Amino acid sequence: MKPVRLLLIVAAMVPAASAQLPSGASLHLTRPDAGSTVRLALSDPENHSYLIQSSPDLKTWSEVGTWKIYNGSFNRNLPLQAGGTLFYRASYDPTRVVPKDDVSLALLLPTPRGNYAAQTLPARFLVQPIVGQDNTPADNGVTDSGATLGRVLFYDKRLSFNQTISCASCHQQAHGFSDPARFSTGFNGGHTDRNSMGLANSRWYERGAFFWDERSATLEIQVLEPIQNSVEMGMTLPALVTRLSAEPFYATLFNDAFGSPEVTSGKISRALAQFVRSIISTRTKFDTGAANGFTNFTAQENQGRQLFNGAGNCNACHGSDNFVPGPAINNNGLENPYTDKGVGAITGRPQDEGLFKVGSLRNIALTAPYMHDGRFATLEEVVEFYNSGVVAHPNLSPPLRAGGPAGPPRRLNLTAQEKAALVAFLNTLTDTALSTDSRFSDPFNYGD
Structure with missing residues (x-):
């Protein structure tokens, strides 16, 4: 039997002068074991689309599929002809988009959406003093669709200037929605001045203000500050609105949450705050x-x-x-x-x-x-x-x-x-x- 040979070719569907991957992008082909698959991994902070093709002889190419990257990376196991030769190539075209770029392709969300609004609380949370600690404003109560949008935004690296950092980068679920590093690393490699505070039960902080120095009077104000911080995420709100508006799946999520597909900084603020307030710990x-x-x-x-x-x-x-x-x-x-x-x-x-x-x-x-x-x-x-x-x-x-x-x-x-x-x-x-x-x-x- 012939030995198995693997080759990954990075091609371009653009003129030769532009025949390069986007800045920060990379592609890797590996064979993790002696099985019948190989693993193709694409990393691209700008979330472009790639045409994946395979060939047994570098002459005849068959399309495997078009992969749209939604949040910086995409990985898939691909078939390998046992005992034969198989080549893969990934063709990048900055103008190519997936025809059906919707929520079901971009996100792994349950149907119906997760329960954020009606979580079961212990009886002790329904009386004083805890009732009086609730900082939820009358005009931004938690809804399932609003918190779902907030969850997507919380994990979306588009919120940072170079699309490498999300809210979750500094507030990690496994670490109580905090950062195990003493100071968090921002989008350009800089470090914050303070440790990231855990987010669980932020809904019940009676003073209602946020950050270690309470400089944000409400959670709705606070959630937008790291996005605009020159060390943390480095974005402006107008630029963020433009970027999110270019992603078709967000139109559906904003419409579900707020009744219209328009992306605004106010809606971003309200959705993120809803998600953070839904992070409730009562099962200890x-x-x-x-x-x-x-x-x-x-x-x-x-x-x-x-x-x-x-x-x-x-x-x-x-x-x-x-x-x-x-x-x-x-x-x-x-x-x-x-x-x-x-x-x-x-x-x-x-x-x-x-x-x-x-x-x-x-x-x-x-x-x-x-x-x-x-x-x-x-x-x-x-x-x-x-x-x-x-x-x-x-x-x-x-x-x-x-x-x-x-x-x-x-x-x-x-x-x-x-x-x-x-x-x-x-x-x-x-x-x-x-x-x-x-x-x-x-x-x-x-x-x-």
């Missing part, structure tokens, strides 16, 4: 325990829970079953003076130095590293900081002081066993169902 070991008197907890976890709500006073800043601060914004004594002044950097007022938003502790075990600057790599380091490392600062929040609102930093003096128990309790706040839920995963069609 803690939630099971809250419904049954915590009989499912180990002795260590229950000890940690008692320390959290008792001697540790952690619930003063992480209250309710959402583990959020209520109406307060806090200075937690990380340093004095603060390198990053938080709210104080915006207002210029000394009394605002070191004030930062307190996010929910839900999924905290997934969202390392910790603090606004990601200085702590583990929960053990965080617990030790609150145990013995809080720094005296004029704006230090009262719950972290000993002997009253003007006292020195509090020292918990926990034993090694007690610190381990606190970490064990924090681990019960992990919602693995949310971190793997397909409703919140990347919906784009990348082939096989």
